[in-house]
Amino acid sequence: GAGVSQSPRYKVAKRGQDVALRCDPISGHVSLFWYQQALGQGPEFLTYFQNEAQLDKSGLPSDRFFAERPEGSVSTLKIQRTQQEDSAVYLCASSLAGRNTGNTIYFGEGSWLTVV
C-alpha cells in the first residue's frame, strides 16, 4: 500500500492477555517509530528503529512492552499481561531517512487497544 498500515485496527483484550500489534511501514522507509496515545492526550514516544536496529526504547513504559523489526521492514509491538492502563491507541510512523527533519514522518491510523 501507499501508506503506513497497522493491524488490527481495534483489539479488545482481557486483562492479563498478551497482544501483538503489527505495523507495515511505507516500502523502503528506514526509520520506524511507535507512539502511544491515551484518550484526550498527545502521542507519547515509545521506541525507534533504524532498519532492524532498535536504537531507542526509552519510552517503553515497562518490561511488559517489547518491539521488534527483525528484517528492517514490518514491526511488531507486543504487550504481555495487559493491564487496564495499557488501553490506548498505538500509532506507528515511518520515514525514508535515518535522520529526519520532522516533515517526512508519516503516521498510520493506529491500533485501538481496550483492556477489559
Added chain:
Amino acid sequence: QKEVEQDPGPLSVPEGAIVSLNCTYSNSAFQYFMWYRQYSRKGPELLMYTYSSGNKEDGRFTAQVDKSSKYISLFIRDSQPSDSATYLCAMSAPETSGSRLTFGEGTQLTVNP
C-alpha cells in the same frame, strides 16, 4: 512539567472565524516545529512544518515560531466545518533518535456552520 504545553480546549468557533492555536515548550534543543491535524479515529497528518524561527503560510494556515520565547502558533483563517479536528503541535531536535517527535496534548477544535 511537560516539555511541550498545549491548551486542550475544547475550542468552538463559528464558521469563518480566525482560529489561534498555540504551544509553549521548554527544550531549547528543538529545531523543527510541526502542526498535525487528527480527525476522530484517524492518525495524525502533517499540516505545517517550520524550521527554527519564522513564519510560514500555506493557504488559510499560518505557522509562527518564536524560539526566543519558546512559543509556536497556528492561525487558521476563514475556518470551515471541515477544520473540526484535534490539532497537535509537535517538535523535534536533530540529535535525538531519528528526530523523534514530542507532542503537545492537542487542542480539540469545532467549527460550527
